[in-house]
Structures are given as C-alpha cells and as structure tokens.
Amino acid sequence: MRPTLADVAKLAGVSVATASRALSNPDLVADGTRRAVRDAAASCGYKINLVARSLRIQRTDTLLVLAPCIDNSFYPGLVHSIEHAALAMGYAIIVGFTNKTDKYREAYGELLSAGRVDGMVVMDGGSGVDRFTGPRPDLPIVQVFDQIYESPVPVVRIDEQQVADLAVRHLASMGHRRIAHIAGATDAPSARQRRNGYTAAMARLGLPVDDHLVRNGHGHREGAVEAMKELLDLPQAPTAVFCASDSMACAAMDVCRDRGIHVPGDISFIGADGTCDGEHVYPSLTTVDVPRAEAGVLAVEKLVGLIRGQAVASDTMLPVELKLRGSCAPTRTAVAA
Amino acid sequence: MRPTLADVAKLAGVSVATASRALSNPDLVADGTRRAVRDAAASCGYKINLVARSLRIQRTDTLLVLAPCIDNSFYPGLVHSIEHAALAMGYAIIVGFTNKTDKYREAYGELLSAGRVDGMVVMDGGSGVDRFTGPRPDLPIVQVFDQIYESPVPVVRIDEQQVADLAVRHLASMGHRRIAHIAGATDAPSARQRRNGYTAAMARLGLPVDDHLVRNGHGHREGAVEAMKELLDLPQAPTAVFCASDSMACAAMDVCRDRGIHVPGDISFIGADGTCDGEHVYPSLTTVDVPRAEAGVLAVEKLVGLIRGQAVASDTMLPVELKLRGSCAPTRTAVAA
DNA sequence: TTGACAATTTAAAACGTTTAAGTTGTGCGT
C-alpha cells in the first residue's frame, strides 16, 4: 500500500497535522521538525494524494481545454500556448478533443460539472449553439474565437469581418475584381462571419458580388477541392480566391496544379489562420494571421481571474494582420497597365 | 453552493446512503425510492462530485497520455485512437504534451504518482533514458513505440529495423545503389534503430555504406533541409534518400524543388510513419506506414489490464507496410536497361 | 403470537488531506 501522511507522521514522531504543514506550509513548523518530516517522507517514498487534497481544499488546480480536433493544424499552437500559460500559473490542464460531436463535448463537460477541473477554455464552436448542453454557464468558462455560450460568458476573439476585409482588400489592390470565396463549415459562427465579411468587403469596394463565386468548402480539404473545381468550371472563372482557412486554400491550390493552372500567375490565393499548412507548400500561401498564442494566454488569464472571483472583461478582441507570402500576384491587366 | 448528496437525500426524504445507491446502483433500491431520489436530484441540479467519489473508491477512471509534442503530425492520430479506446472502456484521458522537456515530463508524471490518474501511456521516447525521472515503474504504465522504461514495463511497438529494411529494399529494387539516409533525433531509440536498420539493410543487399550518405536530420524540417543540402553538394550525390520521418522527407523534397531537381525523375524519396504530411505534397510521398491506430488501441487495452491486475504481454510487435505513392522511380540506368 | 426470512433502508466508518480551534510549554516583564 502507498504510504499516507499518517505513515509519515508516525515515522517522524509527529501528528498528521504537523506532517501536512511541514510539507506544504514549511514556515509554520520548527526547523528540526520540518527536517524530520521531510526525511520520513523521503525514506518511505511518500507521494501526496492529490485527490484527497482536492476534496479538502475544494480546488483541483486543473483546467479543461476543449478543442474541436487534433488533426487540424490550427489548434496545436493554441493549445500549446494555453498549456504554457496554465502551467506558469500553477494549473495543470486536461485537453479534450471533441471531434465536433456532442457525445464527446458532454463527456468532457462532465469534468467541469463534476468538479474534476476548476474551469474550462472552450475553442469548439460546435455544430449548433442549441444542441450543445455543456456545463452551466455560471461556472468558470472562457471561450476562444468561436462563441457557444451567450454573453456574459467571456470570450477572446478576433474581428472575423476584418479577416475577410484584409484579404479582399489585398486582392483588390492587386487589380482583382472577380474574387471568389470558399467558405468554412456553415455551423461555425466564425466561418459565417468571414463569409459575411467577404460580401461586405466586396460591396464596399464596389466589386460585383456574384453568388456563383461563393462556394461552401465545409472547412475541410475535400470540400475545398470540390468547391475549387466548380469555380474553375464557371463560364467566367475568378482571378483570385479568398479561402476561409489555410488548409482549404492549400487543397484548392492543389486542384489548380493538377489542372496546369499557374499560381499566382493565372490565379491568386489568400488563406486565413496563419497556420504552418501554408508555409511549406509551393507557392507558399499568403494569409491573414490569427494571433493564436496571444489568444491562448489571454484566455487562461481570464479564466484564472474568473476562478478566483475577480471581475474580468467579458469580450476581448484581438487584431489580425496580413502575412504576405507567394500566392498572390497582380492581375495581367494590372501588370499591363 | 452546489447541492450535495445530502441535499438530495433530504429532499427525497431518504438517507444519504440510499440516495447514493439510487443514483449509482439502482438495482439495490425500491422502484419508488429510486424515482423519488432521481426527481430530487434533477430538481436541485445535483451533479456528483467526482473528486470525492475518486477518493472513496480509490480510482479516478482516468488515464494519462504523454506525447512528445502536438505539432508533429505523427501523434494526433495516435492520441485519437487512444482517446477513443479509452472512452469506450469507461476511462477519461488527460493528454500531456511534454515538448520533450523533463520539466513537463515530471509535471505530468506527478499526476500518476499523486493518484490523479490510474495509469499512463507514454509515447515520449525522451531525451535520454537516464534523465527521465518519471513515476515508479511498478505503477500501471504502457509504452508506445519508444521505450523509456526497462522491461517489464510493457511496450507496444513496431520492428524499426524492418521499417528501414522495407524502405531500402524498395529503393534497391528500383535499381538505386547510392541510397542516402536522413536520420531522426539521435536521442530517440526508434531513430537510432532505423539508422542501424538502414546500415544493416544496405550491407545485406551488398550496397556500399558510405558514411557521407548518412546525415543527421534531428527529426525536424530544419535539420532535414540542412542534411539534404549537404547530400546534394556531395561529389557523388545519392539517387535516392530514405528519410526517418515523413516531415523530414517533405522538407528534403522542398530543397530539391528549390534547386530545380526533379522528384522522382532525378532523385527518389521514401519517408516513414505514414502521416498525412506526405499525402498532399507534390509528388506525394511513398512511405513506410506505421499502424498507429492499432497501437493506440492495444496500448489502452494493455494498460487497463494492468490497472485491473491482470497479466499482460510485456512486448507486442506490430507489422509495418509499404505505402506506395509518387516519390519513387527507377534509376535512369535501370530504365535504360 | 412468534420466529424466520427477505427486502429495504440506515448509521457510521472510511478514503487522505487541510485547517480552525485548542493545548502545551517556554521565556519575559512585572
């Protein structure tokens, strides 16, 4: 059997209370006692039982991080920064990948409801606000990017409209007028906002908003491939495409390569998210960078504030910026002019 | 305050013991009582406190999964299968990314030592057997692919020598004789074994083992880029390269593209791991596929067996297989012949 | 009416820690 504090206490010839203090609150005991207890603990290989500790102090010092999936390269960096920030603040983390299914969402949500974690960072926009029956919103929860819970559950996010605006304006500045959009999963709020942002930006610039130029890529490669094929088969194909994610942009560029269409000579591409996906393709992908690392750190700080009962800003909006790489070029007419 | 079992019991007019039974062991109480307790629980929004439960039953029904990093695309699929298998067997999981640092390894290892999880799946070969001071080896631990703990801590793995053998034999069968190897991180046992396997396979086939043809890619893109440049600058460059991982192979192929060297016309590439990395590059990467999904499931089954005190096989070896794609071609001389 | 027996339910202990409140002992000022 594993030695408990009682064993250590007996070994050191003190009470359990003193043993506890000596190990976790050393200032409160005399030097000699402290040493005796520590020696006793070491000699019998004592390890604290964190479950018992948590029950007593009513904290677990653990956070739950809920991400949609592990295979999308958008989240690793985000999870990483959250993990780092959490550990620095004395919290362990549990990462849960929901795979965008409610079954998993609820399974992990239980951990918060059942007190196994002190708070939760949700990054999973979810397939429908109404269907997600997560933990009660008055528990410590912070959302990142996509919103599931209504205000006042805090959120750290970016201006999704601005993402689209930067992308479209960049393409327009290079002379493009027929700019297409390959949209992300329709049930993700951020994808819908990017789509709206695209339409708004086009209108603002006086560019024709042709419904045929907006295709649903469903947020994954296969969808983007399909969408791109449709775009290329149009009577008047676009000269530029704004994709709602880098992975879709890469897939769409692959379609062009297969058809012998040159990027960016014949057609320009711009992605969004700033993931490493677009870094090692040819040509490398120009994209709108999302500050994931900052978002992660801010989310943790906010969550810890919430847990400690402090007041926290409920809505934080982070700036995005264009990351220029090699997939965009001026139109032929613009070059000729 | 959150309602406890005592609140539910009072509300239902029964004792705490009966309330507990009604909720977690329904067969042991009368129908009416069961209904009364359930109604009471629902009406006051009772949620069980898993920490208290764990303390009492001396189990957490949670497993720890230790992966080296989240950004390497090798692990997501593995973690995924582990997660799935664990949930199916009634276990929750905590995924820890060690980033290959001992600080993180120890931080996560504490969770096992301190009883916050029932067992651990380790996939982190680690930067040195001796430096890793993880949980005691007599706790329930299963290793996947890379070995940190000595036998008898069980391991699920593949024959790393066979990985190299398949790769080299495939290239040789296409007429290649000057076959180079870009090796992985020197401190990872699996990388060392692949390297040895390469040498052995070359020797077995009677091919010249030239020290200049073996380069250390350190397991990451940057290292592979450096290694590939050196290989191309050799007086006699190789006609084929076996890379210890897909990501390194992709990076190495990028170097060739930048230099105008055609793959597979001028030089052939074969990777290892079977990740999606090599799927969407051009040309797509021929590779030696590692059965990650199976390994994950087996590891969990083994771990749960260990936790339940059953005897488990200590060493399971899984077969690997060649996954043919587009990055290998016969040598010019082989074609001419 | 009584005892035996099964079906329910309950009281109380236990899991391993932390901590409020209480005890002891020492030194110091008066």
Add this chain to the structure above:
DNA sequence: ACGCACAACTTAAACGTTTTAAATTGTCAA
C-alpha cells in the same frame, strides 16, 4: 511568583462520496 504572549504542536472536524454491517420493516409459516 504570576500572568501573558508567543511559538510549536495536536486534536478533531471537515470535504462528498461509497459501502459494510446493522437496523428496520413487512410477510408468512408454524
């Protein structure tokens, strides 16, 4: 010599469950 402050330690309660062993019911046969 007395009381007092203070340091050091201990006792005991508490956290919220589960479960053993015991108690309470009700039923039925003798």
